Amino acid sequence: MTHELKIALAQLNPTVGDVAGNLALLRKARATAADKGADLVMCSELVLSGYPPEDLVLKPAFQRACKSALEELAAETIDGGPAMLVGSPWADGEGVYNGLFLLAEGKIAASRFKHELPNYGVFDEKRVFKPGQLQGPVNFKGVRLGLPICEDLWFCDVAECLAESGAEILLSPNGSPFEIDKLDQRMNVSVARQQETDLPIIYVNQVGGQDELVFDGASFVLDRGQQIKCALPMFREAVELTHWRRTNEGWTCDPAPIPREFSLLEKIYQAMMLGLKDYVNKNHFPGVILGLSGGVDSALTAAVAVDALGADKVRAVMMPSPYTSRESLEDAEAVAKMLGISYEMISIEPAMKAFAHMLAKPFAGRNIDTTEENVQSRARGLTLMALSNKFGHMLLTTGNKSEMSVGYATLYGDMCGGYSVLKDIYKMTVFELSRWRNANHPLDALGPKGTVMPDRVITKAPSAELKLNQTDQDTLPPYDVLDGILECLVEREMTVDEIAAKGYDRATIARVWRMLDLAEYKRRQAPPGVKISSRAFGRDRRYPITNGFSAKV
Structure with a gap:
């Protein structure tokens, strides 16, 4: 039975559609994690395609490019270096899924598909993705890893299903855009899931700008008792190694560096x-x-x-x-x-x-x-x-x-x-x-x-x-x-x-x-701009131009 595990959190800045460039980012992150002695590298949601890919994921040529790159990266894990958790679209005969894949021992060792698809604010995932079924954890080195993908963590049923089916750690890849109070929202949700399941949570978020959206990173580890054991910086890329140990109560993370908090x-x-x-x-x-x-x-x-x-x-x-x-x-x-x-x-x-x-x-x-x-x-x-x-x-x-x-x-x-x-x-x-x-x-x-x-x-x-x-x-x-x-x-x-x-x-x-x-x-004719608030003009707030409803004074 495995008693220690080294998991690298790879907070990367992918470019939507640049599959070759994103593949290079992943290879570089894996090499960095290997130098640090990692067993597993965890990346953010749809890191291979970039997030959000919008209607680009409906293009068959793009689907094939993502699948080919994923298989190429999986084959490279035969070298004895760290395994990887990589997000990518995945198409089959029934639709396109928002997937997360365990790449290990030269192959795609396991896959999980996002169950809860957000369809509010800037999100339109029900437009392009098919929801995955509720599934149990995946096995890595004898450790049962629960893999709730982004929005899955915001709903108790996914985490509860994973906990009830034997998950020992929850690893959640995210594509969560910046808003003024979003960091507190993420933490509150994670605390709720941690209390419900009594499992530690690894939260890895994307960083970088994509059209109106800015992804602020700020990945973290929330251990039992709602203790923050590790946090990555906001607004910049990072690969940080976390050390995990099995105890009588379950898995726990050794304390790692926590950067200073930015003012509003x-x-x-x-x-x-x-x-x-x-x-x-x-x-x-x-x-x-x-x-x-x-x-x-x-x-x-x-x-x-x-x-x-x-x-x-x-x-x-x-x-x-x-x-x-x-x-x-x-x-x-x-x-x-x-x-x-x-x-x-x-x-x-x-x-x-x-x-x-x-x-x-x-x-x-x-x-x-x-x-x-x-x-x-x-x-x-x-x-x-x-x-x-x-x-x-x-x-x-x-x-x-x-x-x-x-x-x-x-x-x-x-x-x-x-x-x-x-x-x-x-x-x-x-x-x-x-x-x-x-x-x-x-x-x-x-x-x-x-x-x-x-x-x-x-x-x-x-x-x-x-x-x-x-x-x-x-x-x-x-x-x-x-x-x-x-x-x-x-x-x-x-x-x-x-x-x-x-x-x-x-x-x-x-x-x-x-x-x-x-x-x-x-x-409607204005250029895009950086989303800061919870309700930015553009994709976030969509009102009709022809509108007969008015204020009643």
Whole structure:
């Protein structure tokens, strides 16, 4: 009977669809684990295909590529090195499964298929996968390993079935995206399963960015008595060895290193960095370009870009109009200098004059209104897209969640771009993150230490500067009020009465509700961006554009 077991937790950053690249990652992790003396290497959910693969798993050629790579990796375990637990799609004549495979002694020694398929929020697994049957543990070196796959751990029936059929350790591979409070949710679920089964749990999560999603890693071992015996870092790859011993009470894990815990703002900033970094690098862009206005949104976006990619991959353009203030010109230039990025100025005044002349006849007899303001924004969007096309840099949009919620953005203007760092960040949090970044240097950041934007950028009244003496509050409620109401409407789906009970004006609530609904058509055309909250716009929140339901005040 085996009395000791060394299990390596491989927290990796796969790329969806890059089967060959992901296979190389797995080989490298196995070699690292072998050097550490591991008996078994445990990886995250669908690591071979990347997660989430979405409709890609329905493509027969992709299914064959995954199966071939899995069999190739299995054959390599004949060398006497560590066995592996690898997640991969698996197709048979009845459907496609979300599978986990024990690779040992040169073959696929055992397989288990995910039973509970999530179909909420950003998850659509019932669309592409068939649920597996409840099954018992697999045998490895005389140890019965229970293998609940991600969502399986969130339901007591899977863990109970494994415990009742003799599992000694639960090993759960995960593809759990980052949200502000997700780490606590994972731990609470794991604690519940540990109490119910009295079995230790190994939780291995993916790390990296995939479109809107960021996977934060933060894998851990939860031993009997709900003791955390090992934890892997957030937002970075790691291969950590854990030592397990059989006792009279069952298997237990020796204490292993536990990294420091990030603050809330640090978690958010790290998620924005990783999301942008992987989106740019995995899609093979040479760098990014953005409009630098002198405002806080573009300054924070530029700082995140430099921290994630390096100053040499960030290009900033100031595009003044006759309404651009001297302070904005000074602040934009100061931000560029502090970050050490490429900076140039291209006036949009010639474009404004050209459009005014071109539209003079059809606009005759009409007063100047937001149409002319939007022309300015679209002239800037056109300019930035032209530079993006010519030089290949991906254009970053700089709008925040508050603006996108209520439509305070111009289609084909400031909404132009390929990715939005602040898409799920409310304005008040933008201010907090900017102050935090000025006072802190993020872990692994490529940007400079110290202040990255003048304090005036954070403290001055926000303005689109599309007409004289304009501020955002000419059109919107104060941002602290707006953000509070939006969080109630978007994240919590609260009624007018419930929001009013928190002290907000009922007329203002109804106004914000209406703006939120009217802006849905804009959000459908917005670029992807990093998911931070429990309810990000995009895959997470899907409302009809044509919508006759309104607030009752």
